Amino acid sequence: MFIEQLYTNCLAQAAYYIESEGESAIIDPIRDIASYLKLANERGATIKYIFETHFHADFVSGHIDLAKETGATIIYGPTTKTNFPVHVATDGEEFPLGKVNIKVLHTPGHTPESSCFLLYDEEGKEHAVFTGDTLFVGDVGRPDLLDGTMKPEDLAGMMYDSLHNKLMPLHDEVIHYPGHGPGSACGKNIGKETFSTIGTQKLGNYALQPMSKEEFIKTITTGISPAPAYFFEDAKINKNGYEPLSDIISKALKPIAVEQFAELSKSGINVVDTRIPDQFELGFVPKAYNFGLNGQYAIWAATLLNIHQAIIIVCEPGKEEESATRLARVGFDNIQGYLDGGFDAWKDAGKRFDMVISIEPEEFAIDYNFDEVNVLDVRKPGEWDNGHLGHATHFNLSDMDKNIETLDKEKTYYIHCAGGYRSMIAAAWLKSKGIDKVKNVYGGFEKIKDKGLDVVHN
Secondary structure: OEEEEEEEHHHOEEEEEEEEOOEEEEEOOEOOOHHHHHHHHHOOOEEEEEEOOOOOOOOOEOHHHHHHHHOOEEEEOOOOOOOOOOEEOOOOOEEEEOOEEEEEEEOOOOOOOOEEEEEEOOOOOEEEEEEEOOEEOOEEOOOOOOOOOOOHHHHHHHHHHHHHHHHOOOOOOOEEEEOEOOOOOOOOOOOOOOOEEHHHHHHHOHHHOOOOHHHHHHHHHOOOOOOOHHHHHHHHHHHHOOOOHHHHHHHHOOEEOHHHHHHHHHOOOEEEEOOOHHHHOOOEOOOOEEOOOOOOHHHHHHHHOOOOOOEEEEOOOOOHHHHHHHHHHOOOOOEEEEEOOHHHHHHHOOOOOEOOEEEOHHHHHHHHHHOOOEEEEOOOHHHHHOOEEOOEEEOOHHHHHHHHHHOOOOOOEEEEOOOOHHHHHHHHHHHHOOOOOEEEEOOHHHHHOOOOOOEEOO
16 A cells, blocks of 8 residues: 655645556645645555545546546536536445555535544544545644534534544544645644644544534634635535646647737736746836746636636746636736746836835834834734734735725835735735835745834734
């Protein structure tokens, strides 16, 4: 028996490869399936099953493309309805894989069809459980992603029953493999580890501690940040089917000459610049958005943009395919090409470009202490609550579109996040909306908090 976790950092997502006697199964594949095919080929194995723990909301799964490529059977849990061929398993149904077996545990709560997959080893002993978004390290899946078709409280009640009746009875030594790690918005506060054991979770996971069902429901439905709009779109895509990734990438890898790119950008098409913030700030196509490849690039792009609107890309030469593929992972399906020659070609052609002013924390501290500055803290609510500047305004990056009317185009705004990545996203986004007087603070709150300023806690 062989198990490998294939972790995609920018999505904080874990897929799994299981193999026995030349037969393999993939659990929760992402959209670009090359790594699974390569691994199976290198090991001389045939992919027999594709297990889906649920209809994913935060990324587009590779289940359909992988099934077409390999002939493997797509398996979902009970109650599943799709627009493409799948095997809808019954609760407790087992699937042989070489000398091991995989058992379906229907665990509704995150979604109605959510299921975990219990792996029995060659001796028939419980070895590992793949929990998708039902159970994370230190957390459980959010119960509010059905867009009004079911109440979060009802799903939370199902989650309580699933945890107590299906997962907690498992042996303590069973390895726990979740669908996400830290940074995912599919839970409230997912732990830093990407795997654990059932026994460890029984001891330390707040959701598995003794409490009544009513207490549990209140606990897991309180303090959930609103889900990004693309979550609901991705869930629909995973349920209804999608265009092959190869077709999307083929269209995206179309080089666009500077003059044509300029016309497209003036027409209102979204320009996505994937260079790192340190490069972007020195010059960029006017009104371009910055989502650097060095961070959670696709997640933030999908959070702030409509994934179905057309986009064109600016990137470092050689990064075109990576830029497009990572966007396609979260559902961007209308990428019309990239700037041929990158930003240098734009600049060399004498085109007008914009910039972002960035300042060191020391300069910011001087301005903050001796002037009435307008500070926008774009971190998440939990980060804000754990410490923020007394005269800052909380301007959560995820909610910028809702709050932009509160800003004055005549004022200058100092923007910071935790370390500098998100503040550049915010600065570019604000400039694209006509808020031009912005200053990005290098190093973010991690550097600012050591400058002797008035840090307060909620």
